[in-house]
Amino acid sequence: MPEELALAENYYALLGVPESASVLDIRRSYRELSKRYHPDTTDLPPAVAKExxxxxxxxxxxxxxxxxxxxxxxxxxxxxxxxxxxxxRLGVRPKVREPMRSSSAYLDPRERPLSAGEISGLFVMVISLLLCLLLAIAIAAFRGEAAFQPTSGIDFTTTSLAQTAVCLIENFLKLMTFISAFLIALKL
Incomplete structure (x- = not known):
């Protein structure tokens, strides 16, 4: 019978992975299932577990x-x-297979969580930005009014260091708000 021609047990289905799965995905699934069905660790009867x-x-x-x-x-x-x-030949209409959505390979990039590399990259960028801001404040504190030229409407000749620091902090908070909005937009 031609149905016997179809492989009795599809190895992909047995391991619970799509046919496009990487070797790493196959290994991960195998390890998880082998822990579950190993004859020494399962509650199944020994003969069933071994098979x-x-x-x-x-x-x-x-x-x-x-x-x-x-x-x-x-x-x-x-x-x-x-x-x-x-x-x-028997007149049976073929079933249309629905696309698999369970594998991460098929997820919409906007729906997936950030990877560890992406998170660490964002962390490094934020830390770098903070260090640059602290460096700018330190330069302003030690060099005084010569460190900055009036570009944002602040007259450094008449403002105190405290006013300059407040202005820099306000601008920094605006920048952080923009970056946060940008990151939120990326996740949508």
């Missing part, structure tokens, strides 16, 4: 080796095509 664990091992061995995976994918395509043709 399930061996299937997981076979799936992982096949999908983690690039040559074996290519051959398996080819066998899977051939079996799926034969099953499709058989069903057409």
């Amino acid at each position: 399930k664990f061996q299937k997981l091992q076979k799936a992982y061995t096949t999908l983690s080796d690039s040559k074996q995976r290519v051959m398996y994918d080819q066998q899977l395509r051939v079996a799926s095509q034969r099953l499709y043709e058989y069903r057409l």
Whole structure:
């Protein structure tokens, strides 16, 4: 029967990963499932646990080796095509597969959380900005009115250091508000 041509157990489905999964995703899923179904750690009957664990091992061995995976994918395509043709001859309409949304590879980039690298990059930028601001304030404090030229409507010849610092802090807060709004807009 051509339905037997379709591979009895799809290794991707067994490991719970899409066919486009990376080796890292396959390894991660295998480790999680092997902990759950290992005969020494599961509540399943020993025979069932052993069978399930061996299937997981076979799936992982096949999908983690690039040559074996290519051959398996080819066998899977051939079996799926034969099953499709058989069903057409029987008059069964093929099912339209819904796109998988569970894998992070299919998420809308605006919906995904920031990665650790992105968060650390933002952290470094904010710290750099703060250090630059502190450096500017220190230069203003030590060099006095010669450190800045009047560019923002502040007359440094008549203002005190405290007024200059207040103005700089206000401008800094405006800048931080802008950056916060920009980051929030990126997440939307």
